[in-house]
Amino acid sequence: MRISAGSTPEVRPFGPLRGGAADAARSLVASARLAWAIEGNWAQPVYLAAFLIVRPLAFLGLFLAVLSIGGSLDVATIGFVVVGQAVFQIVSAALEGPTHALLDDRERYRTIRYIFATPSSLLPVSIGRSLVKASIAGFSALIVIGAGVLLGVPMRAGGPDLLLLVVVLPLGLLSVVGLGIVLGGICVQLRNDAWSYPEAVSSTVFLLCGAIFPLEVLPDPVQGISAALPITWWIEGLRRALLGTTSPGILGAMPTNELLLILAAGTAVIWLISPRLFVAGINRAREKGQLDRNTAS
């Protein structure tokens, strides 16, 4: 094809980040709608309800039962676990969401090649799907907090610290979604057990982020890793916003403004690198022929 001098052919960047802001917004909304349709498509709503209610409550019950081995529980300990367990519902959904969305599209619905062939980007599509999963998990989080209230956990007098909540909630969510898309970019390159890695990461993060026990019980070197995770400070920030108290030990020693600074800086760093890692992952998967490959895994 010849291009005459002076004419500028429209060249759209080819790859997972192509398209403009309007395209991205449209993709985000469309993928969120799709995710809602998929997630809500349960043959029997009773299973959905049980899944969203019984499972997180069983986790909570399990942790409280284990804690009760050490003697009767005070409401502060219950509150610590309740908020950590509640928030982690969202953490695991957002961490695993982008990978599951990509793998669902690749393995189950076999639509990833068609999405990739559109002018849209896979990035907003993955984020949209992830956000909906996180929102649905938010329902479970509310159930867990409600259970905590029933167990006598004293919430912050006068209601949640809305200012803190408004700052902490989106920052933390962004950081988790950012980590989730990095995982998506990595897992889409894998052939075997791609589904299992996000869950393994999520379980490891659960162990590290002080969701149900203070960081002090972890070995010293591990505590450093925990402190470097924005998720650790997200959960602590939400505890302060909801319970109005600080946690014991290392977590509680962090002043709230510094906690916010760490969370904001961590989120910024994550978003500085995560889209690039996602793009690199998708491109590598394309090079390896893994992008639309059905691995039957």
Add this chain to the structure above:
Amino acid sequence: MSGSTSPAAVQATGIGRVFDAKGGPVTALDGIDLRIEPGELFGVLGPNGAGKSTLIKILSTLLLPSTGSASIFGLDVVTETARVRRIMNLVAGGDFSGYGLLTVREQLAMFAQFYGLPYREGMAKVDAQIASFGIEEIRDRKISALSTGQRQKLNFARSFLNDPWILFLDEPTIGLDVSAARDVRDRVRAFQAEQPGRTVLLTTHYMAEADEMCDRIAIVDHGRILAQGTPTELKRMVQKDALFVVGIDALPASMSLDSLRALPGVISVAARDADGSDASGVGSPMRRLAIGLKEDGALGGVISALAAGGAHLQEISKSEPTLEEVFVQLVGRGISESDEASNGE
């Protein structure tokens, strides 16, 4: 063919099957009567949704009929399922069954045990089938690494392990390339030839496959058998008269198609491959004529008349309708149109 009094390999009487569906009951089979002789290769031809697979499921004990009865070599498919399963096997097209982590040989060995073969005999049969299908080079390859064609060969090898007296083949060559499809057809023929009495019931979309392989064929649509017989018998149903194609250098100027039609025993004459001829064909360069005759013997008069007019004969062939034409006449539409219609439902 035998009379209806001798024992049958498959005997179905008034088989009906109604499925419950959201929009109300759906009739998949509606009073199917079928008799297949031992040793026959019987084809069931029909569009998607015609009821072919439902029929195979009932006969292979996977599904109960809503009405009617059926037996395999005299064993009732409803009440004597265990005994029926000891003498049958099944291959479905597009089947991806098996355990991906097993090798081809391990997978076959596992099924040999399920089919009740003593271990040594089973392993000998496994190796024999691997050799017979020419898949020795993949015998130690994991199932998950097989191509579609290799998987289907594996399925066939599995289905032959227990030397079934009746083999159900449900669209067995679907998705296979020409070479792989030919291989499995050859193996089915060889399988039947090895032991008199082995019976095969085949459902297929492919007219040529049915025409080439089947002793008899039933054409099914909307759960009913519209016609059954040998491929030749079915074709005769469409074309009761003899049809010849006669190639000549040109139609003599002294003759017309009408004058040929007036000859004794001639029913119809039509121009084929007409090249710029007018409707009558007079004086035009014409090479091939399709001539319908009451009987083959009338052809002599036609040839003589053409020769007398000065035409030079170049070819004579007897033309038969295809199964596709039989299908169109019976069903009222082509098989691909039927599939589109049923897919759109």
Add this chain to the structure above:
Amino acid sequence: MGSSVVGAEAASLISRIHEETSWSLGRRIRHAFVSVVARAYPRVIGAAREPSWLFFDLVFPILGMCSIVFLLRSRGVDEAWIASTILATALLSFWISVVWMMGAQFHWERDSGNLLLYITAPVGLGAIALGMAIGGALGVVIRAVIITVAGVLLFGAKYQVADPFLLALVILAGVAAMYSLGVCLSSVFLISGREADHLGSLLNEPMQLLGGVYAPVRSMGTAGVVALGILPLAPAIDALRQVAVPQLAATGILPVGVELLILLVMTIVFGVIGRVLLAHIERVGRAGGKLLARAD
């Protein structure tokens, strides 16, 4: 093309076929036995063929075990509970296998097309399920051992087993009862259709709680007592705790002998119910046409 066999030849053929299909009781038992072995085989070799499966089958329980151990340490409880947690995690790996590799298995087999081949083969679903159970249990043994060793190395747990035979008996009875329940679950999952995955998730954590896996079933009150009678995990873990960690013997709800008896009864009862359910599944599947074959 085939050549048909007619007349007297056909009659003789059919009488031969009828003779071939009349299997003696001995042959049927032998066939069931070899079918069990054949179905167990893929399970036993699975871990060796797919090391990544083994990796993930170990990573998740070990991470879960670490969470519980740190939770216990945050409360400064007796280290005997950590020893108990390690054993509980090892036993739990059998339960997870029961849920996913027994309960959800026939559902998966249906979607992959295997179930159709099982139904049309002269092998009963009972033999297939038993093969799945035995193969599954054998495959999990190595995982359970690795989890226990990892737990001991990571957390320095100590055990005092006075009667190794009794310990082996408790584990065997617990595993048998769990897999017996798994046979029942396989039918239930098949009926639940596309909600099978969710059903599996629901049988995980809630059953860990009810079964008193990490904390004595006593803490669950009446629900815990009921669990002792219907959930194999509960008596199995309670007995295991008493036999392997004597410091916790006082936390036992019932004497070990009684719990062994409960597990034995569960094995038999669930086995019978499982058999009935499998027959029911086949009957309903053949009648309805949807349960046994994948939706194409």
